[in-house]
Amino acid sequence: MEKRNIKIKENIRKLLLRLELWFAPLLIIVPLAISLFFVQDWYIRGFSTSSSEFNGELLIGLLILFGNVLVDIPFLRSIRLLRKKE
């Protein structure tokens, strides 16, 4: 039992040291926030003023949103699998 606890503690220590896992929230949240900002910008400056000038913001926002969500799902799954293994 104690041996197992020591192993778990050691793994947690190693995980905390792995900088890339600290990057994970950043890699997921930043693109989502920026894509929503693009969509909001389109809504405020384009949609609410009935201007098609800002449709580019919508297109870029949606591209960033869907492109990132598609990759974030397997990325999060890989991190979850790691946690289970540990």
Add this chain to the structure above:
Amino acid sequence: MFFPEMTTKTALKITKQKMTEYHLEFLERMNAIEVDAHWFRRAFHTFAASFLFYYLLPDETWVTNVKIILPILIVAGMFVIEYHRLRGDVEHKRFFGLRSYEKKRPASYLYFGVAVMLLFLFFPQQIAIPCILCASFTDPIIGETRYFFGKKYAYPLGFVISYLFFLVTWYRADGWVLIIVTTLGASGAVIGEARKCTYVDDDFMIQILPAVLLLILCQGLLLMQIDILPPPLIHPLSQ
């Protein structure tokens, strides 16, 4: 009497050697954790699409200066890190997600950063945006398709995806311009990705090759008094 005689210099040398051994062993153990580097790299690629926020920044004087200085500083920082890694000052194993062939040459994130910086500073956004999108999305799509279905399907699909990115960015251009630009841009992106070069990474080529081709086209036509650039896709916030 019981201990062999040891000079301070020898003791220091042995301690240093022991510490290096421990350090290396520790790094080996850290790397034994099976984090999926594959999806980490993919997520980094798609994350790069967020850099397009750059074009939303206002056109005020001080912001314009920041828009020039900040990318240069970031890339300079990357150069310093890579210089130390290649010299061996920083352990290669500390860099998660690096490929084995990047051990003796600059890592792909540096090439990616340099390409994005060049696009921001020297190319109009109508050219830079689809090129950044290609590096962010076409590259991982080609990689995944190549892995599951082979090269036969990967590059045609990459061409279609790149074509769509150029189409989206140039949708307000004239019809004939749209056909030339999308074909040229998508071909450049796929060739940049497909042609593997030892010293220049595909993350650089996939962005710079289509950008250079389109810039030459635009400048050439401009000499003939034909301006093919459509209105900007992203408008700075102050407007």
